[in-house]
Amino acid sequence: MSNTSGEERWVELAERYVLRCTPELFTAYGMAIEGKTSSRVSFDSDSLVGVAGFVGDVCGILSLRIDAAVVAACHPIQKDAAPNRRMLFDWTSELANQLVGRIKLRLGNHGINFRVSAPIALDGARMRFVGANGHTCRASFDTGTGDLDVWVDAELRKSVTWSEAFFRDDLSDPNVEGTVIFL
């Protein structure tokens, strides 16, 4: 059993799966992305922010700030005309939803379970992210078309007793995305 505290371990797991799952998700939509050293985040008029809240063993939010050009480039419905603003908002919220879902699946392996709210998308102009819970992890990525940033700001529920899986690093990846499972 690790000597790491529950809170330290949670931050470690959150960072690990944000860094792993974000490139996996965008690659699935045909966009290669690379992690970049965190720098000042620009919330300008071209920024969109997808937000998904979650409640359970950990409670908090995942926020995805993303340049509108990136949302348009990875939009799955590619037509002659560029997607309009409403389509970009909808796709931004769905990307946040799919990202939190992908991370949730991996955290579930470690015995961390929670329910995800319906995602929303916001205009990123003049926004600022302020972590409320003090357990924030942030990762920034470059796509070549534009940047994106992911924040997880969440707090462990104090009453939870963690299983051995919470501290294990040798768990196999669920890797079920894109597969059809007949029930």
Add this chain to the structure above:
Amino acid sequence: MTTKKVMVVDDSHTVQALVSSAFANHGFSVICASDGMDAIEKLSMHDDVVLIFCDVNMPRMSGLEMVSEVKRMQKYVDIPVVMLTTEGRPELMRRAKEAGASAWIVKPFKPEQLVAVVKKLVERTG
């Protein structure tokens, strides 16, 4: 000739559009609904839906609640329901199976997968 109808239930308009485009050239028309309640209302207006794709986390009525409701109604009991979701926990899949769902796809999906699933499940049920 009457085209067969597939329903997609998802609060994302992008996912609705993606499913619609997947079937554009395969002889199916697609009915879109934004949540479980909307789906049940629209099912009553289209009695020839052959399969339902359904998200799990939606406002008003979740996908699992919707499957339970639909399968309680005799006239819809034979319509296969495929969960199309970011969720992937075995416990949820077990509950979906108990409620009457036929398959589970974790997003992201490929459009051709949806067509293949419809052909398989619709052929199975005749």
